[in-house]
Amino acid sequence: MADRVHPVDIPSTSNPPSSNNSGEVVSPKQPPYPSPAKPVPPPPGTYVVQVPKDQIYKYPPPENSRRYESLTKRKPQRSCCCRCLCFTLIVFLVSVIVLGVTAGVLYAVYRPESPKYTISSIAIKNFNFTSATSTISPGFDIAVRAENPNDKIGIYYMKGSSVTVVYSGVDLSTGVLPAFFQPANNVTVFKTALKGSKVMLGSAVKSTLMNEQRKRKVPFRVNIKAPVKIKIGAVKTWEITVKVNCGVTVDALTVKSKLVSKDCDYSVRLW
8 A cells, every 4th residue: 555645844934923922913024125215226237327308308319410400400491481482472362362353443433445446548659660770668658547435544655656568578668656645535547657768579579569559459567566555544554565457458559549448456565
């Protein structure tokens, strides 16, 4: 038969609870923990370097210092550019709104209408093909009819205008318009004398011109360029350029020539 094994009491390593004179059981005292105010010294061979907290957040590592400086310099420039751009856009939008409102008010008050231009008459001089010389010096006396249909707007025709008569791409005669003021609801017919000096025409152009004269249908182009200023109430605008292009056809190349047809259109350049 197997031998029986009896348990053996193992002495406890911890101190047994003691009793005082009154018979109360007193637990053994626990070893005191180190005080928080007194840090535990590090073991031998270990070094602890304490860095202030503000330096940890403010100063980057040495290897990133250059990048940090470049980034800190760029931010103010970008923000300044953004502010300038936003300010410019705001000023532009406000200017557009103000101009639009002003134009709308002026249009509602004055109701501007486009002026009308046409050629009333044309007289031709010195158009001689039988001359021995190969050049001609033609002259044109042209009457231009200008109508201002506006009730409250006047037109100042300034100096510096030009009138040119063209045939088949060749400038035959040039001149200027008189400077004058055209009041509201006015029709003015002004005459201008154009002169040409030693204009050279090729043989093909001369042949075509003589053939059209026999048919009593000679076409010309009259180009007018006039600087004007518009008077709106008591305000006078800046200088505006008006261009009038007229296609006219005459029955003869003489002083008593008559207009067979005429067609004019115009354009305005504000600046």
